[in-house]
Amino acid sequence: MTEKTITNTDVSIFSCNKKWEELIEDKNFVTVFLSDILEEYIQKQRWFGGKSSKLKYIELSEYFRIQQDDEVYFGLILEVNFIEAFYHHYFLPIAFVSDVSFATENRILPIKLKDQKGYIIDAMHLESFRKVVYQRISSALPIDKTPVQYHKTEDFKFPEYQSSRFMGVEQSNTSIIYNDAFILKFFRRIYADKNPDYEMSRFLSHTKEFKQTPPYLGSINIIDSENTNITIGLMQKLVPNNGDAWEYFLKELRIIFKDIDTKKIAFEDLPDITIFERRKIVDLPPKIVDWVGLNLLNKVELLAKRTAEMHVALGSEFSDTAFTPAYFNGDYTVWLKNRLTYQFQNRLNLTENNLYKLKGYALQLAKEFLENKNSIRKRLVNFDWTKLKGERIRIHGDYHLGQILVQDDDFCILDFEGEPESTIRDRKVKQPPLKDVAGLFRSFHYAIYATIFSHQKEYQQEQEELFKYAELLYKYFVAVFLETYRTVTQENNLSIGYTNERVYLLKYCLLEKAIYELGYELNSRPKWTIIPLKGIANIMNS
Numbered sequence: 001m002t003e004k005t006i007t008n009t010d011v012s013i014f015s016c017n018k019k020w021e022e023l024i025e026d027k028n029f030v031t032v033f034l035s036d037i038l039e040e041y042i043q044k045q046r047w048f049g050g051k052s053s054k055l056k057y058i059e060l061s062e063y064f065r066i067q068q069d070d071e072v073y074f075g076l077i078l079e080v081n082f083i084e085a086f087y088h089h090y091f092l093p094i095a096f097v098s099d100v101s102f103a104t105e106n107r108i109l110p111i112k113l114k115d116q117k118g119y120i121i122d123a124m125h126l127e128s129f130r131k132v133v134y135q136r137i138s139s140a141l142p143i144d145k146t147p148v149q150y151h152k153t154e155d156f157k158f159p160e161y162q163s164s165r166f167m168g169v170e171q172s173n174t175s176i177i178y179n180d181a182f183i184l185k186f187f188r189r190i191y192a193d194k195n196p197d198y199e200m201s202r203f204l205s206h207t208k209e210f211k212q213t214p215p216y217l218g219s220i221n222i223i224d225s226e227n228t229n230i231t232i233g234l235m236q237k238l239v240p241n242n243g244d245a246w247e248y249f250l251k252e253l254r255i256i257f258k259d260i261d262t263k264k265i266a267f268e269d270l271p272d273i274t275i276f277e278r279r280k281i282v283d284l285p286p287k288i289v290d291w292v293g294l295n296l297l298n299k300v301e302l303l304a305k306r307t308a309e310m311h312v313a314l315g316s317e318f319s320d321t322a323f324t325p326a327y328f329n330g331d332y333t334v335w336l337k338n339r340l341t342y343q344f345q346n347r348l349n350l351t352e353n354n355l356y357k358l359k360g361y362a363l364q365l366a367k368e369f370l371e372n373k374n375s376i377r378k379r380l381v382n383f384d385w386t387k388l389k390g391e392r393i394r395i396h397g398d399y400h401l402g403q404i405l406v407q408d409d410d411f412c413i414l415d416f417e418g419e420p421e422s423t424i425r426d427r428k429v430k431q432p433p434l435k436d437v438a439g440l441f442r443s444f445h446y447a448i449y450a451t452i453f454s455h456q457k458e459y460q461q462e463q464e465e466l467f468k469y470a471e472l473l474y475k476y477f478v479a480v481f482l483e484t485y486r487t488v489t490q491e492n493n494l495s496i497g498y499t500n501e502r503v504y505l506l507k508y509c510l511l512e513k514a515i516y517e518l519g520y521e522l523n524s525r526p527k528w529t530i531i532p533l534k535g536i537a538n539i540m541n542s
Contacts, residue, residue, distance in 0.1 A: 015112040020096040021072050023113065024063050034058045034078075037109050042080065042090065047172050047188035049420075052523075054083040061089060062224050064148050066123075068132045073123045075148070075222070075232065077190065091190050091232055095123035124174050124186065130164040134178050137218040137235055152218035152235070153206060158182075172420070182217060183238045187231060191424035194221070195231035199428075200314075200394065200416035203323060205236075208313040212306045213413050214239050239405065239412050245303070246401035246447065252296045253451040254458075260469060261460045265291055267468050273475050275542060276503050278483040288476055297480055303404070304481040306411050307440065308488035311433040315393040315494045326392045326430045328385035335429065340380045340512060343421075347515050348373055350522045357526040361464065365533035369518075372540060379511060379540070388505070390497035392430035397422070399436040400443035419516070433496055437485060438509035442517065442535060444477045449531045471538075511539045 016029050023029055038058050042048050062077040073095050081087045094108065098118035106125040111118065123129040138158030140150035152158065159179060167175035167183060174186045187195055198219055204210040218235035242248070259265065271285040281289070281297050289297065317323035326332075351366055358366050369376070396403070397418035405412040418427030448470045456463055482502075489496050496502055514535035521529040 013110045013112060017114050019114050023096075024074050030060055033109065034060060038078065038092075041108055042078070042092075045188075047174065048090070049172060049189055050080060050082060050088055053086075056081045056083050062222070064222055066093060066129070066132065066136070066148065068135060071128060071132055073126075073129050073132070077222075077224070077230070089190050089192070090188055091186065092188075093123035093129065093186075094120050095126045095129055096120055097126065124166075124176070127164060130176055130178075131161050133184065133220070133233070134158075134161050134164065137184075137220065137233075140218065147223050149221045149223065150218070151221070153216065156217055158217075177238060181238055182235060183214070184233050184235045186233050190230055190232065192224070192226075192228045192230060193424050193428075194229055195234070195417065196397070196424070196427045197415065197417040198231045198234045199322065200396070201234060201236060201414075203317075203320075203394075204310070204313055204416075207320075208316065210310060210313040212310065212411060239407065241405035241407050241412060243406055244402050245404040245406055245411065246443070248299075248406045249296075249401055249444075249447045250451060250454075252293075252299075253447055254455055256292055256296070256473070257451055257455065257459055257466065257469070259291060260466075263291070267465070267472075270469075270472060272472065273479055275475050275478060275538075276482065276506060277475075277479050278486060279476070279479040280483050281480060284476065284480070292473065292476065297476075300477050300480045301484045302409075303411060303440070304484035305488055306413065307399075307436065308485045308492075308494075310396070310413055311393065311436070312489060312492040312494050314395065315391060315433070316492075322428070323394050328388040328390075328392060330385065332392065332429070333383055333385045335426075336383060337381050339426065340515075341377065343519075344377060344380060344515055347518045347522075350519055354522045354526065357522070358529060361467075362527070362530040362533065365530060365537055369533055369536055376511070376515075376536070376540060379508075383508065388432075388497060388501055389495065390432060390501060390505070391495045393433055393494075394428070395431050395433055395436045396439070397427055397431075397436070399439040401440070401447060402443075421516070421519075432505050432509065433489075433494070434502060434505045435509040435512075437481070438506055438513050441474075441478055441481070441506075441510060442513045442532075445474055445535055446531055448474055449528075449534075453527070467534075507539050507542065511536060514539070 014029070014032065016023060016026060018026050018029070035057065039055060042058070043051065043055060059079040059081070060076060061079040064075045066073045066075050073093055076092045076094060078090045078092055079087055080090060096113070096118055098116050106121050107119045108122065109120040111120055136150045137152055140152045142154060144150060162179045164176050164178050167177045173188050176184045176186070178184065185197070201213060202216040204213050205216045214236040216236055219231065220233035222230050222232055224230055270287055270291065273279070281294070281301060284297070314323065315325050348370065351370060355363065355366060396413070396416055398415070398420070403413065403415045405414065452463060452466045452470060459466060486496070497505065514532040517532040518529065521532055
């Protein structure tokens with residue numbers, strides 16, 4: 001029997017004539033818990049991705065036990081349905097605690113059970129839960145046929161559990177650092193399939209021994225009632241680092257733009273270059289090298305090398321069909337056009353509805369975007385696969401400077417989940433590796449413009465004048481990157497097409513990326529819409 005009572009402090013207390021271990025089997029409790037408690041609770045969590053939609057109801061899709069000896073926790077798979085006729089699935093582990101002083105800020109529900117009173121909390125906040133998960137992974141058997149499957153690499157021996165803590169602020173996933181040496185990423189939003197981050201990380205570091213990504217050490221997967229393998233957690237080695245490449249580039253770019261004034265660099269004195277032209281650093285004009293500096297140019301070159309090596313590893317598999325290279329064909333083209341025409345129409349609608357938020361150059365570019373909608377749509381639908389000879393492979397999918405860690409004089413690539421807006425199936429579609437390259441180029445573009453926006457008061461030049469330097473600097477970053485990237489892929493027999501094909505694919509993917517970015521900026525940072533709009537204009541005018 002489940003009852004809800006109100007105390008004189010107006011706090012809802014649920015009473016249930018069950019023990020904790022039996023609670024989830026009580027259908028009355030589950031009904032009340034989902035509708036009266038979780039509907040409100042889940043919308044307040046940072047990892048909940050449906051804040052812009054209206055929640056309709058929550059169902060318990062699956063549940064399973066996470067236990068060791070007498071310690072029992074429940075993993076809930078919640079199906080969150082929205083008024084707009086779509087749904088998400090989320091993973092929520094729950095625990096029962098009886099200590100009234102514990103987890104005062106992370107309680108989900110005060111409850112009175114058959115044998116004791118206490119609180120249901122998100123188990124992530126309980127060290128004993130985190131310890132159990134660590135011990136289950138570290139002691140996992142090579143073959144696990146149970147519904148909750150723990151896995152670890154056979155050649156790695158985990159040390160005894162010492163400590164665990166949250167990594168930074170909780171975002172779309174929850175990351176736990178163990179022993180200051182390992183990191184377990186719990187996927188909060190889950191999919192009826194293996195998570196791409198798990199697949200890609202395991203394939204790159206374990207199968208291909210690619211050194212520029214955190215080593216895969218273990219995972220948690222569940223087999224649901226329909227025999228689908230669902231990834232819950234990914235364990236990796238915690239790699240030492242100096243922060244991400246986004247922050248590194250912002251720091252260096254701030255100095256570069258400051259040097260325009262310090263070194264009295266006139267824009268007219270800087271040699272121009274054609275976009276997508278390739279250049280070795282030794283062949284760059286001395287005035288460009290003096291302005292930008294060899295340090296950052298060498299970093300761009302190294303980033304190109306590591307990106308190419310990642311793609312070579314991803315394109316070198318011939319037995320696992322999930323990773324074997326493929327060629328362009330009609331099926332891929334239909335998929336691509338359907339996806340992009342829908343996305344493009346969505347961005348057109350957003351732009352029309354948000355013009356009032358824009359002003360100056362951003363408003364001018366937005367109006368040009370709307371005026372040129374037919375030309376842009378034509379560019380998207382006129383994708384001709386019959387002229388493309390390069391390979392399609394599994395790619396990172398959401399590749400930008402924020403997904404790359406700086407390690408002294410090197411880089412480490414992480415977070416292979418793919419584009420947040422894409423379905424799990426779309427994230428696993430084999431794509432031209434140049435789509436990742438385009439993602440990084442868009443990130444260069446963002447970093448350059450973000451520097452101008454953030455530090456305008458430090459510079460003597462007007463913003464419009466600084467934009468000229470920005471576009472030139474971007475073209476030289478692209479030139480240095482492409483020279484090294486093409487050389488490494490060519491030396492390792494990864495086919496990315498001839499020059500005209502590469503330029504065509506880069507333009508197409510850059511346009512796709514900029515259109516994708518426009519939605520986020522219009523919704524979140526209208527001032528920054530100038531960056532994707534400028535990117536779209538650049539491609540359409542090139």
